[in-house]
Amino acid sequence: MKRLIVILLLLTAVLPAAPVEVLLAATETELQPLLARLVDPHTEKHAAWQFWTGTLDGKVVALTRTEGDPLNAVAATTLAIRRYAPKLVVTFGAARAHDPALRPGDVVVSGSFAAFDGMISAHRDLNGGTAPLQWKILPHAIMTPGEQEKYLPAFPAYEPALAVAQKLTGARGRVVTGVLGSANQVNHEPDRIATLRTQWGTSCEDPESAHIAGCALLLGVPVIGVRVIDGTDAEAAALVTQLLGGLK
Amino acid sequence: MKRLVLFLMLVVALRAAEPVDVLVQGAEKLEVAEILAALVDSHKTEIGPFSFWVGRIGSHRIAVSLTGQSLINCTTSTVLGIEEFHPKLIVNQGTSGAQAPYLKLHDIIVGQRALDYGNFTSPVRAVGAGSAPFAWIPVPQRLRDSATGQLVEFRDGFAGDPAALAVALRTSNPMGRVFAGVIGSAHEVNLELDRVRWSAQTFGMDVEEMESGHVAAIAHAYGIRYIAFRVVSDAPYAGVPFHPQAARATALFTVNFLQTIPALP
Numbered sequence: 001m002k003r004l005i006v007i008l009l010l011l012t013a014v015l016p017a018a019p020v021e022v023l024l025a026a027t028e029t030e031l032q033p034l035l036a037r038l039v040d041p042h043t044e045k046h047a048a049w050q051f052w053t054g055t056l057d058g059k060v061v062a063l064t065r066t067e068g069d070p071l072n073a074v075a076a077t078t079l080a081i082r083r084y085a086p087k088l089v090v091t092f093g094a095a096r097a098h099d100p101a102l103r104p105g106d107v108v109v110s111g112s113f114a115a116f117d118g119m120i121s122a123h124r125d126l127n128g129g130t131a132p133l134q135w136k137i138l139p140h141a142i143m144t145p146g147e148q149e150k151y152l153p154a155f156p157a158y159e160p161a162l163a164v165a166q167k168l169t170g171a172r173g174r175v176v177t178g179v180l181g182s183a184n185q186v187n188h189e190p191d192r193i194a195t196l197r198t199q200w201g202t203s204c205e206d207p208e209s210a211h212i213a214g215c216a217l218l219l220g221v222p223v224i225g226v227r228v229i230d231g232t233d234a235e236a237a238a239l240v241t242q243l244l245g246g247l248k
Numbered sequence: 249m250k251r252l253v254l255f256l257m258l259v260v261a262l263r264a265a266e267p268v269d270v271l272v273q274g275a276e277k278l279e280v281a282e283i284l285a286a287l288v289d290s291h292k293t294e295i296g297p298f299s300f301w302v303g304r305i306g307s308h309r310i311a312v313s314l315t316g317q318s319l320i321n322c323t324t325s326t327v328l329g330i331e332e333f334h335p336k337l338i339v340n341q342g343t344s345g346a347q348a349p350y351l352k353l354h355d356i357i358v359g360q361r362a363l364d365y366g367n368f369t370s371p372v373r374a375v376g377a378g379s380a381p382f383a384w385i386p387v388p389q390r391l392r393d394s395a396t397g398q399l400v401e402f403r404d405g406f407a408g409d410p411a412a413l414a415v416a417l418r419t420s421n422p423m424g425r426v427f428a429g430v431i432g433s434a435h436e437v438n439l440e441l442d443r444v445r446w447s448a449q450t451f452g453m454d455v456e457e458m459e460s461g462h463v464a465a466i467a468h469a470y471g472i473r474y475i476a477f478r479v480v481s482d483a484p485y486a487g488v489p490f491h492p493q494a495a496r497a498t499a500l501f502t503v504n505f506l507q508t509i510p511a512l513p
Contacts, residue, residue: 048392048469067399071364071389071462074323075469082331115320117366118435123484126441132379138435143297143316143325147277184367184387192370192379214320219296 020062023086027068030093033237049076057244073208074215081219091212095204095227098197105173109165110157110180110225113210114200117183137199155213158222164246178203180225182210269308271335275317279342282499298325306507318435322459326466336512337473340463341498343481344455347448351480354424354497358416359431359476362460363405364389366434406464412475419505423497429454433461
């Protein structure tokens with residue numbers, strides 16, 4: 001019997017998990033309102049990352065903790081896609097505005113995503129200082145089949161999910177379609193923010209959404225993003241609930 | 249019971265390739281070309297858009313991975329490579345930009361440590377006050393400790409495997425010198441010498457590139473030994489522009505290393 005149990009445990013570890021409809025990726029606090037409502041929850045840990053599966057509003061889902069930075073977000077998304085084969089990835093949470101027209105509580109849904117952490121500076125001699133507002137952009141070069149990298153200043157969002165997202169209702173603001181920008185940066189310099197917006201077209205910044213979108217693009221899984229400007233965890237979770245309800 | 253064991257073996261066979269001793273990575277084709285040429289009895293496997301070539305170099309079973317450049321590609325392909333091939337050691341190698349004036353074209357830095365240097369929080373400034381990168385506050389990479397469940401900051405990045413480092417420092421670079429040093433990774437090409445000097449002073453960086461620090465973090469999360477080799481392919485202090493063929497030096501160095509390193513426990 002002992003041997004049988006060991007074998008069954010091994011089997012569980014190597015067999016792919018049951019596929020899910022949607023992968024929800026966000027930070028620990030942003031996940032909490034959804035985890036509290038997850039029906040029949042199961043959790044799995046793998047290396048530094050954790051996953052929860054269950055049912056949310058009738059949808060079979062997996063949730064993963066991104067830790068609020070691109071590396072953890074991409075690693076967790078890769079593992080979750082490999083293990084749970086989701087049909088759609090949803091990245092959600094709060095963001096800081098790049099577009100001066102955005103107000104706290106406004107909701108930005110992903111027309112596209114821009115990973116804006118890439119830059120190239122021109123040569124300057126020692127003691128020549130730095131000219132950050134003149135740095136050129138360096139888009140991520142996404143690997144494609146055939147071993148060719150493709151430089152993409154923006155990653156696409158899944159249009160059918162975008163159509164649903166555009167009909168969401170924000171708790172205290174408008175819903176606009178924009179460019180979700182991400183980098184492991186917190187930018188508080190208005191001049192730099194204006195330059196980033198000019199160069200990348202970003203509506204807002206957060207630490208992970210475009211990197212998750214790039215990973216999903218690499219692995220051929222559609223993606224959608226929903227971000228609340230200076231939003232709360234509850235606001236973002238409520239929007240995800242609306243989104244899940246609207247998805248076919 | 250016998251039938252169950254057979255079924256289990258079949259499932260394992262279907263799910264993952266045979267483990268390798270070393271996962272060797274390069275971001276670009278030029279960076280893996282010499283390693284692929286040295287790979288014996290090789291065959292190619294594709295996972296998503298990523299190519300892996302499995303074969304032998306010396307006494308070691310090797311998977312060579314074309315990761316693509318920068319964080320999104322290399323993190324995804326490293327996780328896939330680990331899950332598929334369960335390596336005992338990861339070697340990340342390729343080109344880099346010198347961050348210190350002593351380095352010349354074709355010199356190789358063996359990573360005593362590797363870190364992500366591109367993350368920051370900027371202090372608040374007024375509209376029209378410009379941007380001040382030297383005032384930006386670096387943000388270290390964090391990983392969750394699986395034992396304690398806590399997020400841990402790695403301010404100095406991730407140390408290279410001491411045994412692999414020792415072997416690498418005895419390995420021949422056919423085109424230049426070999427030094428132990430610090431490798432910084434970000435999706436950046438920095439040619440402003442004041443900022444290059446700031447990176448060297450702030451993080452201790454000898455070279456900058458786009459993958460090693462990220463791969464080091466993933467290896468650490470999995471508890472896998474890790475080492476990085478980076479050849480100087482551009483040297484802004486000396487006015488040497490990017491010379492992609494320098495990749496050949498680090499690839500040949502990597503082959504020498506793989507032929508030298510003893511069996512991995």
